[in-house]
Amino acid sequence: MVGEIGTLLLGISLAISLYAAYAAWRGIQLSAVPASSARSRTWLQSAQNAVYMQAALLGAALLILLVAFLSDHFEISYVAQHSSMVIPVYLKISAVWAGQEGSLLLWCFLQALFAALATGCASERARSLVPWTTVFLSLITAFFVAVTLFLSHPFTLLSQPPLDGRGLNPLLRHPGMIFHPPALYVGYVGLAIPFAFAMAALITRRIEGWTAAIRTWTLIAWLGLGLGLLLGMRWAYDVLGWGGYWGWDPVENAGLLPWFTTTALLHGAVMQEEKRGFHVWNMLMVIFSFALVLFGTFATRSGMIQSVHAYTVSNLGGYFLTAIVVTLGGSLALLYARRAALKDSSPIVEGLLSRDGMFFLTLALFTTLTVSVLVGSLLPTLTEVFSGQRFEAGPAWFDRVTGPQFAVLILIIGLCPLLGRGVAALQRLRRLRWVVIGGAMTVPVAAGLTGFTDVFSLIGFAISGFAGAATLAEFVEGVMTRRKRTDEAPLNALWQLLRLQRRKYGGYLVHLGVILMALGIIGTRMYPFEMQITLNAGQSTAVKGYTLIFEELKTAFIADYNATWANVSVYRGDTYLTTLQPQLNRYTGDQTVTMPALLPGLHEDLYLILSGWTGDGTSATFKVIVNMLVNFLWLGGLIFLAGGGLALWPRMEHRTWNVVAFSVGLALLFGAGWAMWGMPHGSVDYGDGRPLVGQEAPDFRLSLLDGGTTSLKDLRGQIAVVNFWASWCPSCVEEMPALQDVWEMYEDKGVTFLGITYQDDVSTVRSALTQYGTTYPVGLDTGDRITDRYGITGIPETFIVDADGRVAHVHVGPIAAEALVTQLEALLK
């Protein structure tokens, strides 16, 4: 029944959305004649009610799907495909949008919700555009609901419901699944709003103020898209296990393209509102943003980008393609039809080296970037169609083509604040010339000193330094100017500046974030390091200044998968850093998921992947990747989001709301930062780390069971065999007879044995010692102090300390008598 109600809701929604479009259109027709203005208002009000109802019904349908997941309604095919009884609640929730049908339903709901908000809460300036906007938004919603209902139905029922579902794709079992798709969809769906308003503005010839009217919506969509892209990058980095964050994959590009055009729109809107023209540019940007959104969803759902033949497999592709053609054709035709109204709106550019010129260049660059990435994504298909040979544009191609364009963009970010307006422009440049030259030189020099010597990267660092200095100068000068008037403390002045000029300083923060991201991109893309290595248990290797020691392999069966992980200790020189535990999970159905282990740092990230191992776990193969400067990317991303949030933050009447909004934003940013750098990503710190062979063995004091205490220093002059064990550990008690035998052989030859018991109690230990006839001194490690100092990762472990107090041998796991004897013989010589 639950599924059937969902279907009915979808059907009714489709009917309402078509009615809303018709009612709004009728209202518009009637408003042309003054006598029927009342009836016009009636029709428009009815249309508005329909828009609200649509949002409510689609919300209810989504809620029903959510309930179906949470209550394990496996008679619904979609639920059975993506859920199971054992997966945790938060994953059941995110499973709603794990597949095509559910994600389309989410899209429909967001579309209806945004339409309701945009038309119902329209600002004064936008009010006159609402009727036509309602027509277009309702038609768009109707399209998506129709596609969902007839071609990709989430509520199809199974005639024989299974007892349990197939479970969620292991790759999607990550918190990123909760945020990444919804954020992206806020961006995609949000772009329909500016598009609809733009079309309304064209039809009604009210072209002047449309960008200002929907400024907030454009920002929301832009920020949502940016957040979705950043989350996707971090998710790929954390989970997908190839060490990168962006592969220029067609699906990734599908999200990047509308982001480019929307960024261009945001900048063009600034110019339009300053009465500098750019009307046609902005119209084109908004039209292509929405068209690219449709293109993106078409590409990811039809497989068309991979091969021109693939979309016949899913009939969805054809319908989206038709929608794109209709949208583009209709809007461009409308733009052409209204060209008279747009006649005097070409950009007023007073030369390239002016503010207008820079904005023009920015828009041009984003256009070329969009075209570059679009061509690259379509290149395989196009070349196959035209020449029969498929040319895949790989990451290298994209990097080479887009890299220089991004570099020029960063340069413009630096130039723009310097140029200012009019005569003051040159004075500004002159005043700040040492600041920016300083910036342009310090960064490359610092980079060169820390090992970055590639010429192109140094140029990139110089440009970033220049832009960073220019942007920071904006903040400093703003604070200084303000303090001249108000005499506030510097921090307070900065705060007031941010609070009162949110759009301007939000924008500068975004630029700052982008510059930091550029640093991260230069580091990771221009200094790639990847190495495959096979190690035996106990073997160490040196990689880029790190010493990696493969300790052992461990396996465990958790929920519905088999987890295998390796303990790899990481040292820099003699200092223990952490133990990385790269993991491989094998799920039923032979699906494997790699979970990389990460050691983050400012200069670089050490990234370890477990590739494979021999059956008995004595040898394992690893992929070691070092990502230079990658944390600048994530830091830049956070600052980018902070800037966007600042620009978006509405000025609210009540102080409390302001405080609440600010605190929530700050909390989210800190949460994101903590999730990235505060939480361990496959790394565990085992105390002070295991001492390396040749290092001085850490001293300790042990209270012996038979009374008295001993310390390692007391044993200088003798060889000490220090064995960490516990009576509840099966492999430990297995080796006890061997240890006793060797002890008896060597006790008069200057060798001492010492047993350190981990997390055990006196009586059980005593019985174990009696049972195995152990006579060498044994003590309890109260408070785990000694095991921490020795970085023990498991028991048993045996350390052999020579007469000078240095570690001569480390053995992880149970030791055989022969091995022990060999080591002792070697030392006694």
Add this chain to the structure above:
Amino acid sequence: MSLGAIFVGVAVAVVTIAYIARPFRAAAMHTPASDVDRLIETWVRAIADVSSSTTRTGINFCPQCGRQVAPDHRFCPGCGQRLPVNEDVA
């Protein structure tokens, strides 16, 4: 389709149609949108009262709520106001 689903579906459809049609019902009852509108309506009605509340075409309007009433009605079906007896227009 199960009976329960049909029931819910019909209920939802009814509520939806009622909400969408609401502006039309309000307009038909001449429910003014705001105080100012209400004031204007009152004045218009007052003027109409002065000229005549019975028209040549045989369609009358209630002097209180302005609703259309048939010529032979003695009470307004909308608001219950007693209607003036029909006299031929002078």
